[in-house]
Amino acid sequence: MSETQAHEGVGARLPRQEGVGARLPRKEDDRLMRGRGQFIADIRMTGMQDVAFVRSPLAHARIRGIHVPDDLKDRVFTAADLDGVKPIRAVSGLPGFKVSEQPVLATGKVRQVGELIAMCVADTRAEAEDMAARVELDLEELPALHDMLEARKPGAPLVHEHWGDNVFLESLVNINIEAAFDAPVKVSRTISTARQCMAPIEGRGAVIHFDHRCDQLVVHTASQMPHIVRSGLSECLQMEEGQIRIISPDVGGGFGYKAILLAEEVCLGWLAQKLRRPVRWLEDRREHLTANANCREHHYEITLYAERDGTLRGIDCEASVDSGAYSAYPFSACLEAAQVASILPGPYDFPAYRCRTWSVATNKCPILPYRGVARTGVCFALEVALDALAAELGLPPEVVRLKNLVRPEQMPFDNITNKHFDSGDYPQALHRALDAIKADTVRARQTAGERDGRRIGLGLSIYCEQAAHGTSVYSGWGIPMVPGHEQAGARLTPDGGLELRIGAHSHGQGLETTLAQVACEILGIPVARTRLVHGDTAMTPYSTGSWGSRVMVMAGGAVATACTELAERVRRIGAHMLQARLDEVRLENGRVVGPAGDVTISQVAHTWYRRPQDLPADVDPHGLEVTAGYKPQRDSGTFSYAAHAVVVAVDPELGEVEILDYVIVEDGGTLVNPMVVDGQILGGLAQGIGTALYEEMPFDTSGQPLASTLADYLLPGAPEVPLPFIDHMATPSPYTAFGVKGIGEGGAIAPPAAIANAINDALRPVGAEMLRAPVTPRRIVESVLKARANRRSAA
């Protein structure tokens, strides 16, 4: 037995037990638990300088002057210094889209609090901040837009004067809505969700230097999409892409926040070349909360048309999304609202639909797609409205849903907006959730009443989630990034280990483990002997990155494709080594097995690399390294789905909400690592609870953000996050490798709707209805007091 074979004994499991479906511990955890990860702030370079920015204190103002003290002139830079740097332009090809140009350092006007005005560089951040404090701004304050509905009105102040209004994009979908107008029941609601911050505990940051040997700008940055950042930097700095290398190290949470080209990255890219030394900027919490991208501020005017038995006749909706001052690169200012129009119908089948959307410019920071993107808001609007309809009809909420959910026998199903639901049994998910939460028992308890005066409520919500959507979907939006074939590299090392290369990046999802499991499924190489190379444009194939719950589907499929080709090459060399015909040998548990013996993959690799003299003259010259591209059989996306059921206790006097029980029945297709999937669902639930009950970035009328610390912007903590019951259905996707579906975002989508519905169920006898997220104690108390006053005046 060779030494390399001995390596394969690492770990007690047989390789097959480490393949797709194994509950395998993550390879990443060991280094993370010991403080041996490497995050952006852990990178230190000799001679490195720190950067602090002078940011706009006003939401909207004309810049009359920027005064830099004379002694700081060579260490403070403004837009006037940035020769040859282009503004950030994130254009959508949708007709009518208005382009915003975001100067990386402000010129002319500032359009949001926190907009970059000047860049100060010093030996330490503290000194750089002291310099920033000495820069004087002469600003002429302009009326600021803090309310998107006001911003849409004629005569409102203009964020971008030459537009003539404040609308990035208006869209309209109308599918025969007139046919629904004669429905016997019509229910209308105004529903909205707060502006939120994604709030990864690690902020963004960049460490950039120029490598003269390689003639390359080397950009370390905490990013979910290194290759996209490279394209964006190349456009703004007017450098060839080959002159830029992006390295994204361990990333301390993303959730969408690190899927953007930053003005700070562009500034530092210029500065590193100007100073010829490494420069660093690390975002602090205040910058995160007040200056950089927010997410998810939606406003819906929604009307449901229905029969008296709950059958939906149509949905009519007007939706506005507050996109902030600038269009963020690469997702643009209109992705969110465009998504609202296309996915509002949810998992339901009904005949008439109209949705008009506005992506509105205001004097706030740009928005980025946060976990679930528009789905969380859409699910909140539709599911809360459906409960209002159920109440109007005097039906239990599940009855209205079951009347309208797409049925399993309809799958695959093209819905009213041409979304192609690939597979699944939505009604069963709902039934399972009702059983698991013991709906009958809860309702009996509800009738009996609580001794402590609190009220019990049961809430449901169900959604389906398009994930890993590809070329056919994104080309229609015409934004700077359209995903094509996802590529992966698979290379056997001379000692029989495996290196995988992907262009997407992990920010906590455990890809180093799960992609190794995919490879193991095909090659039988133990997970411990597989390394994932990612987060470096110099070492990985191009990818649009990690977003849209796509990596397991897309990079997983690409790894599978590459490993399948690699397996075939191994088999050919193995057949030669075994003196057998190709059709006589098979790859099994990491060995090529023939009629009269076997060889290990390690022996095959050893022969290819170290003993080529043993190979025949006509051996396949491509060797043991494969780069393969992958698309699912349909690129319209996988459709995972889930039903959430929650029981809450609400104190109508204090407005406090306690979650008593939580059930999630989800279908993510084939699960590569159920433990990792559970982690994603639990994490999504925690964020969904934040959206439902706590998180809000408020603004005053002058456009000042009012939550600047984590004492103002409330994240759920250990006491607020319950242990849910999770039930997996696992209907494989018919279109993807192994039947995998995207699952990363889903956990965050349903909780706000389910929890609000539970609260409304509890408060219905009081006459209060909560239609805005987060449902805070104050909103509950106000709503209860209003309902009581209404009843008194009616009586």
Place this chain on the structure above:
Amino acid sequence: MSEPVQFQVNGTAHAFALPRSTPLIYVLRNDLGLNGPKFGCGLGECGACTVLMDGVAARSCVTTLGTAEGRAITTLEGLGTLAAPHPVQAAFIAEQAAQCGYCLNGMIMTTVAFLARTPSPTEDEVRAALRYNLCRCGTHVEILRAVMRAAHGEASE
């Protein structure tokens, strides 16, 4: 220059002639190159920078160098060895309590200090102890299991 401030970090004596108001996290990270404590909020609100000061959990972003004078500081690096992780670290690894891993320094350090005071906690006590350590990936449930495992041996479901 300021009078040197003397203190111990992970068993080694150090002296820094820096302003006494310097946040401890800067000294640990920038001057000692210790990456365990993480900068999260700078205001003592998230807990990612937690270290032990004479065995008590302290937030190094709002602890000044002067406060650390004469004390023994332990960071995540000083908890276990490469071969033998601290039992709390081992429990966190066993329960797969990480996603991105950024908050975990604080979770682990807070847990070490908490279990020293409360060796046999209930779940509610654990939740309360970790209330002000924020995790945005939402690994609270796994962390709860890890703390219970560290306290009681095997995990309690």
